[in-house]
Amino acid sequence: DVARRELRGMWLATVANTDWPSRPGLSAAAQRDELAARLDEAVERRLNAVFLQVRPTADALWPSPYEPWAACLTGTQGKDPGWDPLGTAVREAHDRGLELHAWFNPYRVANHTDPGRLAASHPARRNPGWVVPYGGRLYYNPGLPEVRAFVQDAMLDAVRRYDVDAVHWDDYFYPYPVAGQDFADGAAYAAHGADFPDRAAWRRDNTDRLVRETAERLAALKPGVRFGISPFGVWRNAATDPAGSPTRAGVQTYDDLYADTRGWIRNGWIDYVVPQLYWHIGNAAADYAALVPWWSETVRGTGVDLFIGEALYKCGDPAQPEAWQDPAELSRHLDFAARYDQVRGHVYFSAKSVAADRIGAMDRLVADHYRSRTRPPGGVR
Numbered sequence: 001d002v003a004r005r006e007l008r009g010m011w012l013a014t015v016a017n018t019d020w021p022s023r024p025g026l027s028a029a030a031q032r033d034e035l036a037a038r039l040d041e042a043v044e045r046r047l048n049a050v051f052l053q054v055r056p057t058a059d060a061l062w063p064s065p066y067e068p069w070a071a072c073l074t075g076t077q078g079k080d081p082g083w084d085p086l087g088t089a090v091r092e093a094h095d096r097g098l099e100l101h102a103w104f105n106p107y108r109v110a111n112h113t114d115p116g117r118l119a120a121s122h123p124a125r126r127n128p129g130w131v132v133p134y135g136g137r138l139y140y141n142p143g144l145p146e147v148r149a150f151v152q153d154a155m156l157d158a159v160r161r162y163d164v165d166a167v168h169w170d171d172y173f174y175p176y177p178v179a180g181q182d183f184a185d186g187a188a189y190a191a192h193g194a195d196f197p198d199r200a201a202w203r204r205d206n207t208d209r210l211v212r213e214t215a216e217r218l219a220a221l222k223p224g225v226r227f228g229i230s231p232f233g234v235w236r237n238a239a240t241d242p243a244g245s246p247t248r249a250g251v252q253t254y255d256d257l258y259a260d261t262r263g264w265i266r267n268g269w270i271d272y273v274v275p276q277l278y279w280h281i282g283n284a285a286a287d288y289a290a291l292v293p294w295w296s297e298t299v300r301g302t303g304v305d306l307f308i309g310e311a312l313y314k315c316g317d318p319a320q321p322e323a324w325q326d327p328a329e330l331s332r333h334l335d336f337a338a339r340y341d342q343v344r345g346h347v348y349f350s351a352k353s354v355a356a357d358r359i360g361a362m363d364r365l366v367a368d369h370y371r372s373r374t375r376p377p378g379g380v381r
Helices: 028-044 085-095 145-161 186-192 199-221 253-257 261-266 288-299 329-337 351-356 361-369
Strands: 007-012 049-055 099-104 108-110 131-134 137-140 166-169 226-229 305-310 343-348
Touching: 007 099, 007 305, 007 351, 028 049, 028 085, 028 351, 049 085, 049 145, 085 099, 099 145, 137 145, 145 166, 145 199, 186 199, 199 226, 199 253, 199 261, 253 261, 261 288, 288 305, 288 329, 305 329, 329 343, 329 361
Parallel strands: 007 049, 007 343, 049 099, 099 166, 166 226, 305 343
Antiparallel strands: 108 137, 131 137
């Protein structure tokens, strides 16, 4: 049976060695073998796209003139791993009929607050005024035009060098709020925020600029490369904004992360969106069955493809609600989403869970929905 074209993806996270490499400091050959095994697992599950995190903490999985080699490879940021992971991943993915979406994190610098632990050459050490410590981590300040230009240059270098299928971002723009802490961008706001009614509007404009400028530069550099973002699953709750979703989520991207995800879709700045709908069907605060229709309506008529981010990692996790102990939960998600024409596929977090498949939820989903391979929509492969 020829399946309808749809995206079937998995995220392959490298930050803190989440999915790959299994630990820092493996030989180049061992790293390559592990990467090939992850790609083979995607093929076995009849997936057709891999979202590889190539810039986890303002460092790089390719020989970048802008940023040091990623710490997740060798254990030492800036140390050459002896091979080119991104170049290899693109070639190996394409050889297997998989799209390779290069996943970048724009602003995260470190999962600690000590600049002295960064590689000596790290741009965050050379430009200490670019960096804000917050919630036990270091971030580039999105309010500085020179930071926005730099992170775009660093990310687009990978597009210039490699035949990636897409530029992909996750849900981190301004950091998730930490109780009792302020993101110290007062000086940047004083310098650049005069045209805005308040700091929130200025911050949202900063994020908008990053998205819009990246879209424009990407289209000029390689028009065939797609641009997609995977935001937290709630733009705003309906109680906050009548245009919002029928949810009561504790985080709203528009208000808390200064990310107007709905606006980017309506402005056509992105090619696809992958909201992280990491809740079960029937969740009281954020119901999967309430959010799929809302996102479907949001993309309708815009030309932006909608793929749903799925929380495979929750399946069989004893800390999760009862729904996630049922191996059929994710398969039911696909049944539900199939009722909405705007949904063009699903992406699973993350590769380790695709392989381990703790309670057989992935096996069940593949048996029910992925009986044959298919091509992603809009893709050229």
